[in-house]
Amino acid sequence: MAIHFYNTLTRARELFEPLEPGKIRMYTCGPTVYNFPHIGNFRAFLFEDLLRRHLKYRGYTVTQVMNLTDIDDKIIRMCRETGESLQSLTGRYKAAFFEDLDTLGGERAEHYPAATDHIPEIVTLIKTLRQKGHTYDADGSVYFRLNTFPGYGKLSHFDIDQLKTGASGRVADDEYATEDARDFALWKAYVEDDGEIFWETELGKGRPGWHIECSSMSMKYLGESFDIHCGGIDNMFPHHENEIAQSEAATGRPFVKYWLHSAHLFVDGRKMAKSLGNFYTLRDLLEKGHDPVAIRWVLIATHYRQPNNFTFDALEAATQSVRRIKDFRLRLKAITGTGSGLDQEIAACEKTFGDSLDDDLNISGALAAVFDFVRDVNRLVDRNEVGIDGARGATALLDRLHAVTGVFPSGETDQAPQAILDLVLERQRARREKNFSRADEIRDILAQDGWVVEDTPDGPRVKRN
RNA sequence: GGCGGCAUGGCCAAACGGUAAGGCAUAGGUUUGCAAAACCUUGAUUCUCGGUUCGAUUCCGAGUGCCGCCUCCA
Numbered sequence: 001m002a003i004h005f006y007n008t009l010t011r012a013r014e015l016f017e018p019l020e021p022g023k024i025r026m027y028t029c030g031p032t033v034y035n036f037p038h039i040g041n042f043r044a045f046l047f048e049d050l051l052r053r054h055l056k057y058r059g060y061t062v063t064q065v066m067n068l069t070d071i072d073d074k075i076i077r078m079c080r081e082t083g084e085s086l087q088s089l090t091g092r093y094k095a096a097f098f099e100d101l102d103t104l105g106g107e108r109a110e111h112y113p114a115a116t117d118h119i120p121e122i123v124t125l126i127k128t129l130r131q132k133g134h135t136y137d138a139d140g141s142v143y144f145r146l147n148t149f150p151g152y153g154k155l156s157h158f159d160i161d162q163l164k165t166g167a168s169g170r171v172a173d174d175e176y177a178t179e180d181a182r183d184f185a186l187w188k189a190y191v192e193d194d195g196e197i198f199w200e201t202e203l204g205k206g207r208p209g210w211h212i213e214c215s216s217m218s219m220k221y222l223g224e225s226f227d228i229h230c231g232g233i234d235n236m237f238p239h240h241e242n243e244i245a246q247s248e249a250a251t252g253r254p255f256v257k258y259w260l261h262s263a264h265l266f267v268d269g270r271k272m273a274k275s276l277g278n279f280y281t282l283r284d285l286l287e288k289g290h291d292p293v294a295i296r297w298v299l300i301a302t303h304y305r306q307p308n309n310f311t312f313d314a315l316e317a318a319t320q321s322v323r324r325i326k327d328f329r330l331r332l333k334a335i336t337g338t339g340s341g342l343d344q345e346i347a348a349c350e351k352t353f354g355d356s357l358d359d360d361l362n363i364s365g366a367l368a369a370v371f372d373f374v375r376d377v378n379r380l381v382d383r384n385e386v387g388i389d390g391a392r393g394a395t396a397l398l399d400r401l402h403a404v405t406g407v408f409p410s411g412e413t414d415q416a417p418q419a420i421l422d423l424v425l426e427r428q429r430a431r432r433e434k435n436f437s438r439a440d441e442i443r444d445i446l447a448q449d450g451w452v453v454e455d456t457p458d459g460p461r462v463k464r465n
Numbered sequence: 466g467g468c469g470g471c472a473u474g475g476c477c478a479a480a481c482g483g484u485a486a487g488g489c490a491u492a493g494g495u496u497u498g499c500a501a502a503a504c505c506u507u508g509a510u511u512c513u514c515g516g517u518u519c520g521a522u523u524c525c526g527a528g529u530g531c532c533g534c535c536u537c538c539a
Contacts (some may be wrong), residue, residue, distance in 0.1 A: 013481085014520080019478075025468075029539075030539095031539080032537090032538085037539085038539090040538090040539060041538095043539070044537085044539035045539075047539090048539095056523085072537065073537070074537090083533080085535075087496050114503080152518090155535080156469090156535085157468070158468065158534085159467075159468080159470085164480090181536085182536075183536095184536060185536090185537090201491085209537080210536090210537040211536090211537075230539095231539065232538080232539030233470085233533070233534080233539080234467090234533070234534065234538055234539065235537095235538080235539070236534075237468095237534060237535065237536085238534090238535080238536070238537080239484095239536085239538095241536095242536080242537095261539095262539070263470075263471085263533085263539095264532080264533070264539075265539080266532075268530090269531070270531085270532085271531095271532065271533080280515095298477085298486080301477075301478075301488085302477080302478070303478085305470090305508060306470090306471075306478085307470075307471060307531095307532070307533090308477095310477095311476070313475095313476050313477070313489080313490085314476070314477045314489085315477095316476095316480090316489075316490090317476070317477060317489035317490075318477085318488085318489085319489090320488080320489055320490090321488055321489070324488085324502095326499095327502060327503085328502095328503095330502095331502080331503080352477045356479095362479075362480095363479095364478055364479045364480090364486080364487070364488095365479065365480085365486075366485085367478095367479095367487065367488075368478095368479070368486055368487035368488080369486095369487090370487090371486095371487055371488065372486085372487075375503095375504085378502095378503055378504070379503085379504060379505095382496090382503060382504055383504095410505095414510070420499095431498080434498075436498055436499070439499090440497085440499070442497095442498085443500080443501095452502095453498085454499070454500095454501045454502055455498095455499095455500080456501095456502075456503095457503080461501090461502085
């Protein structure tokens with residue numbers, strides 16, 4: 001089955017055909033590095049991670065760019081309030097972002113350009129826009145003149161004349177210099193409150209607007225036209241709309257072929273908000289002792305265009321699911337005899353898995369295929385019908401699917417230390433001598449150290465609790 | 466005021482006109498020294514009301530509820 005994606009631009013499910021055969025260039029809106037990312041941020045980043053992994057699984061060469069926004073109003077305000085330098089502040093949160101990304105098993109993108117490292121490129125792009133008559137200056141700032149770009153609104157499907165200015169109650173005072181309130185800043189003139197944060201450029205003393213960084217950096221690393229652009233649904237307007245305007249006005253070419261937007265994460269059915277007390281960073285969940293793989297599971301297990309309702313019950317269910325897969329892999333590992341090679345089961349699982357993800361990243365179908373496989377194989381193992389070839393094949397399959405989803409780890413790292421293994425041996429001796437009270441006592445001791453011992457026909461199995 | 470999304474068994478969640486996947490939890494069973502794991506069995510007519518259709522969770526309309534965007538929030 002060919003890959004299909006739902007394209008926000010057309011509001012339709014479309015056959016996916018990259019601009020260049022075999023190669024995919026994608027841009028994914030990254031974090032603003034002024035805080036620890038919350039799990040809602042990671043819902044979007046992990047959707048993008050799943051996307052890139054699946055495309056690679058399908059044999060494409062993927063070039064992904066994720067920007068790091070390290071200059072904006074909030075960052076400046078924080079620097080002003082704390083006295084910390086911009087570089088120091090954003091450096092800390094960049095590091096935190098990568099640390100959290102690693103914890104969640106996110107693959108690294110090919111490029112992580114930061115806005116402040118691309119001031120020259122930004123200035124060049126603004127100059128091009130100015131040269132083509134798409135800008136005007138006001139009070140030292142440079143604005144994009146919206147009515148010079150006829151296609152404005154084609155992504156968000158907003159009728160530009162019906163936008164209710166200031167409906168969000170967030171229009172800043174310094175926006176009033178625009179001729180039309182809907183025009184947006186490309187370059188913002190320096191103001192007193194900016195302190196030490198400014199760049200002296202041909203455009204004057206100031207700093208870049210928000211949207212322009214994504215246009216200039218995406219085009220620098222991916223070219224004037226590229227395949228996929230992702231982001232949270234909230235970025236569709238105005239951010240992505242403005243990116244299209246800037247980019248296409250500058251180049252005269254189509255900017256992006258497929259726009260993919262992820263829906264929000266809710267917590268207990270409500271929008272995540274600090275005021276509601278349901279706001280979580282990854283670190284909050286880790287402190288509560290939750291498994292990063294289970295967290296990843298919960299964040300990707302809902303289709304990316306559906307609102308994902310995060311609950312601790314769901315996280316617990318995901319934890320159990322991860323455990324089930326790990327147990328299954330341990331069980332495969334213990335198989336030594338001859339028997340079925342599982343060729344049919346493996347092929348069926350992988351086909352359904354791949355077909356599901358090809359269908360606009362239907363993760364639920366993909367996970368269901370794996371669970372069906374686990375159940376089918378477990379049944380065969382119960383009947384002693386699976387041989388070592390089958391076990392190896394099944395393990396290899398899970399390795400392949402883990403490379404795509406990141407939620408089927410082997411649990412190999414849970415290797416018990418010698419002291420624990422000694423206790424297990426002692427317990428075996430006790431059991432052989434029918435000294436079950438001693439055996440149960442040892443099991444309790446192991447449990448206290450966080451290890452579970454299970455008796456199987458092939459001997460005891462130790463695993464992390 | 467404009468635009469848009471969502472509503473499926475206790476919880477999470479698929480299905481894009483053909484008669485409701487999967488996971489977790491629950492209950493019963495097989496197995497086990499006891500457990501654990503595994504396996505088997507167990508449960509929904511899909512928010513409400515209309516309409517289109519031989520047939521609707523799926524399409525259309527109205528309503529109810531929750532949510533998002535409308536200039537810098539993934």
